[in-house]
Structures are given as structure tokens and as C-alpha cells.
Amino acid sequence: MTLRLHNFFRSSTSVRLRSALNLKGLEYDYVAYVLRDGETRTPEYLAMNPAGLVPSLEREDGQVMTQSLAIIEWLDETHPAPPLLPRDADGRARVRALAYMVACEIHPLNNLRVLGHLAKTFGADEAAQKAWFTHWVTATFDALETTLARDAATGRFCHGDTPGLADLCLYAQVWNNRRFDISPDPWPTIARIFKALDDIPAFADAAPPRQPDAA
């Protein structure tokens, strides 16, 4: 299977999906888009992904998949090893809830189009954007830290000693936070897990600075 990944080096959802593809040992062609230049708003891109968002995963059969978490669940179903979700339903619910804390409570509020809309609508300058970004990271990282730190199910990673769906989201978000110089250190469990993930080539190779379109 030849996969074409339509993405952007700094996009947090792209980091998630690249890490997942790497963990599954799947090779892909890297197609880069400059979000600021509207390269995902062209008629060609919108035909493939009507939302104009990254990432999109184009398969050899021509089918285009969208939404990073939907693609990652699909990868896990079609390429089961190594697994990204636990085998038991309770464990899966825990891992998905941790993942969605990042994917539904932080990232949607802090991506480039939202910051741009804040600037356009409310005149939010760089400092106001940083305050906005930091507010939502802090609100959810505080809760995520509490959840991870108090639960015996947390191991070397978010759930036991195998990296999975929640780790993909955590790793990408900690990278995303660097845009506004937010260190993970105030959240010791998150910081510890990030460091453990960053030691794994599948994650480190998916990080923004290592991509061909990195500035």
C-alpha cells in the first residue's frame, strides 16, 4: 500500500497521524501544504477534503480519509500490530477519554485558523493569542495531569507501558505548545510521558523539526 499524507510539519493533528503511521511501520509519501498561504483552500484540495483541513490520507485505491483520530482508529483496525488501544473495553474507554481531552478540549481552540479568526475579529495580537492558547492548554493539562497522576493504569505511558492513542495526542500537543513557549514541566506526569515518547523514534521522527517542510 502506498499512502500519500497531505499535511503540514507543525500541525498537531499531522504529528499525531505521522507518529501512528511510524508506529505501524507504514511508509508514506509526504505532501506538504503551507496553511498560512491557503494551500488547503484550493479547489483541488477542497475536492479531496471539503473542510480544507490537514491531515488527509490518500490511499492507493484513491480513497481519501480525513480526521486524524478517525484515520488512526482505521489504521489500528486494519494494521493491528502494535495495538494503539488496549484489548479491554474499559481500557479503551480510558485511553479514548484521555485522547479526547486533548483532541476535543485543547487543539480545536488553539489551531491556526482559530488564532487567525481571533486576530481578525477581536484584534487579538500575539500576546492576546498566547494568553488564549495558554488558557486552554492549562485548563485541560491540569485535569489531564490529575487524571494521569492518580490512576494506577498510568504507566510509562498514558496507559500502561505501551504507547497508544492518548500518547499520540499528548505528544503532539506538547510540541504544539512550544509555539508559545509553554513547557510541560508544571505537569510532571505529562512531562515524564512526553520525554519517554520522545525517546521512541516513531514519535521523534514525527516531530515538526524533522519534517521536510520545517522552516
Added chain:
Amino acid sequence: MTLRLHNFFRSSTSVRLRSALNLKGLEYDYVAYVLRDGETRTPEYLAMNPAGLVPSLEREDGQVMTQSLAIIEWLDETHPAPPLLPRDADGRARVRALAYMVACEIHPLNNLRVLGHLAKTFGADEAAQKAWFTHWVTATFDALETTLARDAATGRFCHGDTPGLADLCLYAQVWNNRRFDISPDPWPTIARIFKALDDIPAFADAAPPRQPDAA
């Protein structure tokens, strides 16, 4: 199994989960919280759900589950009939992507705490909040309409003729939009599916006006 649903009548994520519980034929005790009054920020609630968000689902064994989509996937795994996801991996990826368009691109930007933060930080009045809300609904509903209208996999509902995960999110979002008088009519496929869902008691009974805490 006696379930206790900690939720709020108007919360969109609560609507999703109530519809899912109803579809699965599961009874639950309804525990209402007034979000504006900070009732999910008490020490007792935060002990159960450190993010201070609704819904939380408390099980008979005392375990508390959070994040509506994680709970719904768990319900579908532990109570398989009727299924909320298709049997094939491609179908599941399509349904999850449709669901996440709402759950990751609209709802996180438009919920009460975000509107409150806009008011506090940028002085956004009711009109500015409505413009913000409408902007994000429109951006994603335009893309969702295109996706649903062009794809033969769309049936009476988002995917074929059985309501599922994407329908739970669509139904709740159309209800949520009423807060700012946004009609689904500009998006004919979305409007048609909403109407079909609203004819199903499991959905209609989960709608905000039918809840015990409705104003």
C-alpha cells in the same frame, strides 16, 4: 446495571450521550447540573471528573466515565445492539470522521465556557458571540453538507439507513445551534437527516426541552 448520568439539559455532548443510551435501551438516573452556576466546579464533581465538564457517566461499580464519544464507543462495545458503527473498517472511518467534524471542529469552539471566556477576555457581547458561534457552525456545516450530499454511502441517515455515531453528533449540534437561532435549512442534507432523527423517540427524548432541568 444502574447508570447515573451527570449532565445538563442543553449541553450538546449530553444530548449525544442521552440519545445513545436511549438507542441502546439503557435506563439511567438523571442528575442535573447548572453549568452557569459552577455546579461542575465543586470539589465533589471535580473528584469525579477533574475537567469539570459534562457529561459524566457513573456506573454501578462506582467507576466514572468521561468524554461523551469515549463513553459512546464503550456503550457500543459492551452493548452491541443496535450498532452505532458500521461493521466494515472503511465505514467506521467514514462515520467517525463525520462525527469528529462536529465534535472536534464545531462544539469545542462554541460551548458555554468558550463563549464566557470570549466575553471576559475580548468583551464579546451577545452579537459578537453569535457571530463567533455562527462562523464555526457555517465553516463545518458547509463541509459536512458537501461530504454527505456527494457520497452514495449517505442514506436516510449519515451512513445508510441506521442511525449511528455521526447522527448522534449531528442531531445534538442542530439543537445546539438553536441557541443562536441558526436553522439547518441552508444545509438541505443535514436538515433532512435531522428531521429523520427527530422522528425517532430515542433522539427526540434526548432533546433539551424534554429534560427535567429544562428552563
